[in-house]
Amino acid sequence: MSSEYIQDMVENLKDGRLSRRSFIRKLAAVGITAPIASQILAWNGVAMANATLEYKPTKAGGGGPLKMLLWQAPTLLNPHFASGTKDQIASRIFYEPLAGWDKEGNLFPQLAAEVPSKANGGLSEDGKTVTWKLKPGVKWHDGKPFTADDVVFTWEYAADPATAAYTTGAYANIKVEKVDDLTVKVIFKEPTPFWADPFVGVAGMIIPKHHFGEYKGAKSREAPANLKPVGTGPYKFVEFKPGDIIRTERNTEYHVANQPFFDTFEVKGGGDAVSAARAVLQTGEYDYAWDSLVEEDVLKRMETGGRGKVSVAVAGDIEFITLNTTDPWTEVDGERSSKKTKHPTLSDPAVRQAINLLIDRDSIQKFIYGRAGIPTASFVNQPKQFKSEKLKYEFSIAKANQILDDAGWKKGSDGIREKDGKKLKYVFQTSINAPRQKVQAIIKQACQKAGIELELKSVTASVFFSSDVANPDTYTKLYTDIEMYTTTQPQPDPERFLNQFTSWEVASKENKWLGRNVSRYTDPEADKAYREAQKELDPAKRAALLIKVNEIFCEANVILPVLSRTKVVSAAQNLAHDHSGWDVDTWNLGAWYRS
Template sequence: MHEDQLRAALRAVAAGALPRRRFIAQLIAAGVPLPLAAALLAQAGPARAQSPFVYKPTRRGGGGVLRILMWQGPTHLNQHFGSGAKDTFGARMFCEPLARYDREGNLEALLAAEVPTLANGGVARDGLSVTWKLKRGVTWHDGEPFTADDVVTTWEFTRHPDTGAFTFGTYAPVKLVRKLDTHTVRLEFDKPTPAWAEAFVLSVVLPHKHFAPYIGAKSRDAPANFKPVGTGPYRFVEFRPGDMLRGELNPAYHLPNRPHFDAFEIKGGGDAVSAARAVMQSGDYDVGWNLQVEDDVLTRIERGGRGRMDFAPGGDIEYLLLNHADPWKEVDGERSHPSTRHPFLLDPAVREALAHLVDRDAIQRVIYGRAGVPTSNFLNNPAAFNSRRAGPGFDLAKANALLDAGGWVRGGDGVRAKGGQRLKMLFQTSASAPRQKTQAIIKHSAQAAGIEMELKAVTPAVFFGGDIANPDTNTKFYADLQMFTVTRAGPDPGRFMELFCSWLVASKANKWNGRNITRWRNDDYDRTFRAAEGEVDPVKRAALLIRLNDIVCNDHAIVPIVVRPKPTALANSLQASIGGWGSEAASVHDWYRG
């Protein structure tokens, strides 16, 4: 480990972004003796105990306006259609799930009266059902009472195939949502379901009144998609997609003395560096969202003294996606059609070579610092789900040898070809300084291996947007390679690993809301996923989930780069516990100025 790498790793440990055990493991893997490794760890200081967050305001309102700067502004306000974290953030200002995960990954009831457990009888011992008792006295923003009908309608809406919900897979395992009384529902499953908390926790509940008429083919016509009616701490005021979102205090909010702020304003646009400055230097905003900025830049901006960076630990990962369909062949008006095969990325030699061309350590050292932990695995955290798989490291000689053995011969211009097919790739991602620098690092390595790469940067509002008419969204994947961060909604990785299941391939037929964007298919993966879905023994289930990680990573359908703690800039006056599991806005009801 080089000296600059060591410094970056020590900063990450000190910030809580790099687990201390993983840091020790990295040192030992680099040949550092254990006593020296322990001495180096001591330089990061003692393990920081997380002080429990305490909400102190004693009355509702009075906090003025909460100002949030999002360099990718929300473009959709129905979380079930939003394909990116920005849309989930916007939706969560108004709408709520039955429960949420706190910073430590524990479930906390919101619209539920309590979290179901084996002890309270909410979770059936056979794993075939879960009973949710709903909180009484909760009203929607239009004054209608929150009841079991809303939960039932949410399930019916999301799982209807013609709705085209991005959250379809979350609700599909639920065979039936049975209304037991006005404030009790029972979720019934076809088979034992250990990940029962996914449905109604990872996404919000929708009001029966506003969505029952729009189940199925009319789903996109629901006015509440863009003018949400929720139960949350703020009521809808105004929305300009990608630009601005405003809400006002909900005087009937069901949690006492909340919210603290009288209103909120989200401003979209600009760039992440400007957002960091607006919070930590000028003090014009209270929150800077998802700051994908080089760590040395953030460190300099923090010296402005008006704010500080928060890195919430979780399982979000920045990774490289390889397209298994053909992005250049059109079938029935659709490129990257699932029936097509990519002209050269289905060659195992090419995929493995690409895996050896990603210099994770350089990317972490030069770009991410505290905000990135190098990894060759897709599934990271909690510790019970971490694979022992080492994975391919950066090795230019190995990449060249693989391509040589695969029959890919360099031409006069240095670019390899086989059977008339050149290794020329379009590599796209969203526009941000860290991603463009990462692209440049990968392109440089690829060029040395005889691979030509054309780089493309797409405006984030478009790349992560839900506009089915736009060809540049990440779900359409009209490129050979693309890169972005996929967000873990909760500590249980069951639904997260659904991203590579064959039945969820993104296509025109499902309005490009299928979660399998790579169009990769693997029968062994599908069988293992189904087995994990029904395994109630936690040890056996963890082993199956780890195997899923190993299958997709060993096939090099994707190339993991870094685990990404959620980087958020907070004004010094703002008290907020940002969670690493799910949306940063999941605890917005608890934010206050103090």
């Protein structure tokens, strides 16, 4: 479908000759999903109805306590250091972006007065500038006014390489100007089709200049607010014990009328997914449990208790395996898995191809994940127009053996393959979680039949996903040969999601291991395609470029997708919560209430 044809349909919709439903249906017929359709309409000044929770309380407060279980316990509360989902969820309690993403992938204004469009003057014709109008009357939790100065400072803070922010990729190549106290302009170097990245969603949370101004750059880790946040969100900070509990109280001056409903909000960290789901679905001790990563038959039995319900949201998340092409066992300049090194055996493409053939994705989905995952060979699966149709998965122990034979890897007396004195022996790590340990066991068994030995390592989830730069067992360090986890696609557009396949995002000591390219693998063709996609305004051409980036890493068998994940959570029967697969669980926390 050409850009001209899409533009004609937009004009027909504006003139009343085409309904919104017909517009979306026509785009869906060629693989363009509702989230992208809404972005096309927003660009052209046609508003889409937001698919957010219908809020019924007529006054704020009076709802008593709200209790959440986050079984991967948060370790910090600065959103720009939050490399793990748990820390992003926790930070979003206090901090807000200019806009978030609802469950249909529509932009929803939060600290912005409206979503920019061509019609309201927010989007320039050349695709190089976005003007955000800020919501008036918003206050920080300490009573200071929220202004454009805070937005500009957030850009300066995150873009500064010395800050070593996890969100740097969203801010490094833009300029932000204050127009007046309630207006900012984002300036891109090139025409930018996906402009809703800076100040939006997970990467977009605004921090107060008056609390972080002295801590930009090299002093960023010294800010007291890293652990004692002062935000604009619906709940105010009371107490935080890293790795344990967060206590908050209602923000009585919250900028949304009649919100929040609950008087206090508590987040308890630790434990595991099974006990968290049980505490909501069976015992009713808690109101909400994040990420019910529980075996399907177990989850169904819990649901029969009647106290809670399971909520499933379509998302772009992916459960995948990374093969380390750098050497995790040799230290260079104070870091292991340095990009200056080469893995002694996983740098062989034949070995990586064989391991990919030893993953029984269909059995993993059928017997372990159920509705929480769909087998896939593609890193990007949603929206559909960005999914590669070329990538296919296969499980074949015979083919894996043949590939290794042909590559000269011979089985020794112990049954383990070796060549030039190097054995195919690896440490395979993931977070402690029953389904993941079962997946590890399935893969280990298949690898044994191909002459590959895996030593299984399980790391406590709160440690594995920690943003602590001193922790050697975080997934971003990748101080092992192989690792597996789920990563979150934070938007209904995969551009930011795929920057973890670029050379400038390689995780290293220099950026405090907060670079998003954990694999350390790079490819100049992937870099080139990604850069071209960032400025390509034709939707079909841009999608093809992003698909190419995805395919390069998957075909190199450095990234081994396992399951396209849905977001599964547990909630009390009477809890009305806003569950979006395109943003973190707490994205619209102020709108939650008890029915």
